[in-house]
Amino acid sequence: MNNKTLSIGSIIFMLLFVALITRSGDIAWMTLPLLAYLGAGILQTPNPERLSLSVKRTLTETRTDGAVSIGVNLMVQNNAAEAIHITIHESAQTGMNVTDGELTQRATLLPGETTEMGYSFVAARGDFSWELVRTVISDPLDLIETERMLPAHAAIQIRPQIKHFKAIPWRPQNTVHSPGSIPAHLGGSGTDFFGVREYHPGDSLRTLDWRLTARHPGKFFTKEFEQEEIADIGLILDARQNTDLRIGEESLFEHGLGATASLAEIFLRQGNRLSLLVFGEKMLTAFPGYGKSQLHRVMSCLSKAKSEGESRALGAFDSIPIRMFPNHALIIVISPLTSSDRSLFQRLRAYGYQALLISPDPIDFAYASLAPEATNQLAIRAARIERRLWLNDIAHLHVPVIDWQVRQPLFPLVRNAMTRARGQREQ
16 A cells, blocks of 8 residues: 555545544545545556566666766566556666656556656766666556566676877886887897897898998898887776765766776787776776786776775775786876875885876865865965875885876876886986
8 A cells, every 4th residue: 555545544534533423424425435436446456466577678788988878778568467557666876867768657558568668877987787677566546556676687887988098108127028019128020220140040031231241251140120019017096085085076086097097098009918906995906918808807897996985904005915916017006195105115116016106186186175265275285295295205216206186188297207217217
């Protein structure tokens, strides 16, 4: 029974009670229309044991990038031998913004008839899945209701949007001995001239330096070209709640996550081997891999990543399992930082890793939302000085630092930082 039925029953009871007290037949006769109304609803109520319904849920996409409208369609069929009056109830999940259609629909279905309900939503990112749909079957007067949860499975993964960067010209200290696009300072097969050495049996005759050979009778010389190889790159995304900052619906963590997705795409597009660690309450990992399949694994991790409450065990970067990354890899850390995070970079340098810090600036991120008061200005100035000291401590470990104001484009900062690091190594 629903509220409507209870209200009618309460009115009937009150009228009868008043009729008994006042011994008034007229008041008792007033209950007859209500009793007839209630009886008609009960007589037309479908037998719950004979109800038979099937539901099919379809989505316009099963995997997509953010900011794309996703259509959801529900098809409900009446498999019973009698007509039913049904109300379909759908609920929006956290992170979904319904842009078109309704989440509730009422219909009358004859035996074998179907009805459809559709709506559209957008979401920034995330994994969304549905297992059941709530249906309510009632009589035509909506007096007696039977609720059924029907299976209707569907799922979609909405991945973060990627800002496509241009190729980043850089030379890491170490490379992986697989063909790639990074000059490796080693002689071998390649396109750029590297040097000349004496001919060894098995060398291709096409690489013989005939001019030098002509000046040294009895000896042969071979041209060498600089090998081009790939690099190992690891990305560490800070997903701790104490480093996230939210201003309205905007989140500092989401900016860092978008940067991580864009960097993963460009490094994999350049042919490098990439791995990912999302460090938070739940650690998500993508172990080293190449190409589009690795990009899919990385995007799957990032679509699930959340800035959640942290446990004591994961309060600092000390517990990051850095040995999951290949030896001598370039580790890029994306984190706003806390005062105790310097130890991570000490560990990285001690284990022989290269490191790069991209630190989204929480002070600049929050500045626009603060009132222009003298106390706020002093607090901001003190916070900036403290943050600059943290970043300088990390820079002294020979770790390039990018102090990123998230409203500025990231690519020029990454390119300049890697170019400077390359120049320092060549000197």
